[in-house]
Amino acid sequence: MRATPDQVKMILIDPKQVEMGQYARLPHLLTAPVTNPKKAANALGWAVKEMERRYDVLVEAGFRDIAGYNAAYDRGEMTVEAGQPADKKFERIPYVLIVVDELNDLMMVAARDVEDCITRIAQKARAVGIHLIVATQRPSVNVITGVIKANIPARMAFAVSSLTDSRVILDQPGAEKLIGMGDMLMLPGNTSVSQRLQSAWVSENEVKKVVGHWRRQAPEVAYVSGVEGEANASGSASVFGGSSGDDGDDELMRQAMDLVVRAQQGSTSMLQRKLKVGFARAGRLMDMLEQRGVVAASEGSRPREVLMSVEELELIQKAS
The missing domain is CATH 3.40.50.300 (P-loop containing nucleotide triphosphate hydrolases)
Structure with a gap:
């Protein structure tokens, strides 16, 4: 090397x-x-x-x-x-x-x-x-x-x-x-x-x-945060300093929430089909919806229960 x-x-x-x-x-x-x-x-x-x-x-x-x-x-x-x-x-x-x-x-x-x-x-x-x-x-x-x-x-x-x-x-x-x-x-x-x-x-x-x-x-090794998808909310650190947020991910999250709540169906395959994303990304979006209290925890292969009503969604959208 x-x-x-x-x-x-x-x-x-x-x-x-x-x-x-x-x-x-x-x-x-x-x-x-x-x-x-x-x-x-x-x-x-x-x-x-x-x-x-x-x-x-x-x-x-x-x-x-x-x-x-x-x-x-x-x-x-x-x-x-x-x-x-x-x-x-x-x-x-x-x-x-x-x-x-x-x-x-x-x-x-x-x-x-x-x-x-x-x-x-x-x-x-x-x-x-x-x-x-x-x-x-x-x-x-x-x-x-x-x-x-x-x-x-x-x-x-x-x-x-x-x-x-x-x-x-x-x-x-x-x-x-x-x-x-x-x-x-x-x-x-x-x-x-x-x-x-x-x-x-x-x-x-x-x-x-x-x-x-x-x-x-180099006895102390400093890894870059976020490489494995665990970056904090402020964005993942870049290789040579600074951070990089991703507005596209936020927009995708909003679209996923809108789809799931209006369809009242917590389905990963639906997110794949409607948002045209891969399985891994659709799964991450569904996990984020769970963290926000939009859907319930996974129950195997069954679609997740949707915990948010359309009225609550519209109130959130108006507030934002």
């Missing part, structure tokens, strides 16, 4: 819970390794919001990408113009690497949200320094969807059991003939010709030595 924590930050998503635990308390991490699939979907959503916020910063500063912005910052050329708030300041933007160790578990919990987030990050995030590595041991079309494949052109395959699996990953045969032990095919994004490579083997002892080296240099 040649990069310092102020140069590169990481989000490690580990649904299997045993692969990334040895990297805990690494000073490069934005949050502890994420093992809960629902929180992992939230972390990908946080990355999308951080991407949009970084684009706003680049537009304000007048740069096309993070490399030009950081170079100007290092040269001391980032100054606050007259008329801007006195406490306004520019800060260096670190790169962010997101590693998803097992995509299959995430797709089983929140397929639409995960696919949407991965697509947006793959399409737009490179210019603002957010990069994504996605891995799976189940290369099926239900996990590596056509949308995900179209937006992640660079792919690698280790030995697989069938020609079909090779085509799912690389769109071509070959991976079914690999011999294992790090033997791999790499398909760069700029060519359709795969390259056969030998992957390096890194032992657990080597990983512990590297992580221990960084831990000794």
